[in-house]
Amino acid sequence: MSELDRRRFLQNFLGGVAATGMFAGICGAKPLWAQTLDNRDVPDVLKKPIPSTGEMIPAVGMGSWITFNVGNDQELRDQCASVMSVFFAAxxxxxxxxxMYGSAQDVIGYGLDKLGARGRVFATDKVWTSDDGAAQIAQSTARWDIDRxxxxxxxxxxxxxxxxxILxxxxxxxxxRYVGVTTSHGRRTDDVIAVMKKESLDFVQVTYNPVDRKVEQYLLPLAQERGIGVIVNRPFRGGSLIDxxxxxxxxxFADEIGAxxxxxxxxKFLISHPGVTCPIPATTQPSHAAENMAAAKGxxxxxxxxxxxxxxxxxx
Incomplete structure (x- = not known):
């Protein structure tokens, strides 16, 4: 990460921490990344069923593309752990x-260790290789530092x-526990649909938001018909929609839904669709992690x- 990128990350992160009043010095507590979490569910958070098993999962998750690719910078790794702390606590x-997300897997593993949060996470990753998929999965498991x-x-x-x-x-x-396939930016929606028809998938991951709605036409109804969970990537179009x-x-009418x-x-637009299981917005800011999770209430x-x-x- 360049020095300019690092400064921008720090500015975004520190602004988010300040907005939530979470500096250790403010409250006299440990920094967020040094706090451990218990395994109790947070009340009132909307959960949705994974169609293939009925297991309930919180209706908002978190991605790590770009945001957790901070390399070996100790300060930034601790800051990512703080984002995870807020996410789990909410x-x-x-x-x-x-x-393919650079150091993100290692940073997640670091955060799980610091927070004692391996019992809290629904660990979701991908195989992305034209060579030895099993070897890559073993490496990813080691980077997360989890059993499976x-x-x-x-x-x-x-x-x-x-x-x-292999999966x-x-x-x-x-x-x-579960097997899925992914695409993004609407590039290969038809190919994903073909796989959905052929294979016994538990999940698909696709791009969906109020602007990119192609999946509403056929993919989401097919997922409901075949009992396949849907994870939504790029819910904010990589942040450009929020900008x-x-x-x-x-x-x-935002007041009517508590937004x-x-x-x-x-x-709330996304998780209100009956075919959507869990959008995964990414963020560098603890305040945004809390804000995103609050959408799963009310x-x-x-x-x-x-x-x-x-x-x-x-x-x-």
């Missing part, structure tokens, strides 16, 4: 990563047949309000 469980993953996905359908075979064999052997809405007044920010409006928009949300965001 009721979050699913954290998603990939071998809850969910592994074939990233961007790479070497789909061979890698899916299904792991699941049959009790070394993996676009910056300074725009929230609609009056205090555009991020919460968007997340009322959700009905179909009519969902259309109003999409129409309004589309016009701004």
């Amino acid at each position: 009721g979050g469980k699913m954290i998603d990563s990939s071998p 993953f809850d969910l592994l996905q074939v990233h961007n359908l790479l070497r789909i047949n061979d890698n899916l075979s 299904f064999d792991m699941k049959d052997a009790g070394k993996l 676009r809405l910056q300074g725009e007044a929230l609609p009056g 205090k920010s555009w991020a919460q409006v968007i997340l 009322p959700l928009p009905d179909d009519e309000m969902r259309e109003r949300i999409a129409a309004m965001i589309g016009l701004l």
Whole structure:
């Protein structure tokens, strides 16, 4: 990470910590990354069922693309652990990563260790190789420093047949709980649909937000029909959607669903769809982790309000 990028990360992070009043010096407590967490569920957090098993999972998770790729910088690693601390304390469980995300896997493993949070996480990762998938999975497991993953996905359908075979064999052997596939940016939605029809998947991961709605046409109904969970990546279009809405007044109906920010409006739009299991917004700021998790509390928009949300965001 360049010095300029590091300064920007620190500015964003410290601004988020200040906004939440979480400096150790303010309250006399340990820094967030040094605090351990218990395994109790947070009340009132909306949970949604994983269709293939009925297991309930909090309706908002967290991604790690770019945000956790901080290398070996100790200060930044501790700051990422603080983001994780807020996420878990607010009721979050699913954290998603990939071998292609630089140091993100190592940083997640570091945070889990510092927080004593291995019992809290729904560990989600990917296999992303045209070579030895089993070796890559072993390396990812070591980087997270966990016994096994809850969910592994074939990233961007790479070497789909061979890698899916590895994952299904792991699941049959009790070394993996769930199997999925991923795509993003709407690039290969039709290919994902073809795999959904052919394979007994537990999850798919796709891009979806109030602007990118292609998956509503066929993929989400198919997922409901076949009992496949849907993880949503790029819910904020990599942050550009939030940037676009910056300074725009929230609609009056946001109060009806308890939304205090555009991020919460968007997340409530997503999790209100019956075919969506869990969006995974990424962040560098503890305050945003708390804000995102708060979207999994309170009322959700009905179909009519969902259309109003999409129409309004589309016009701004």
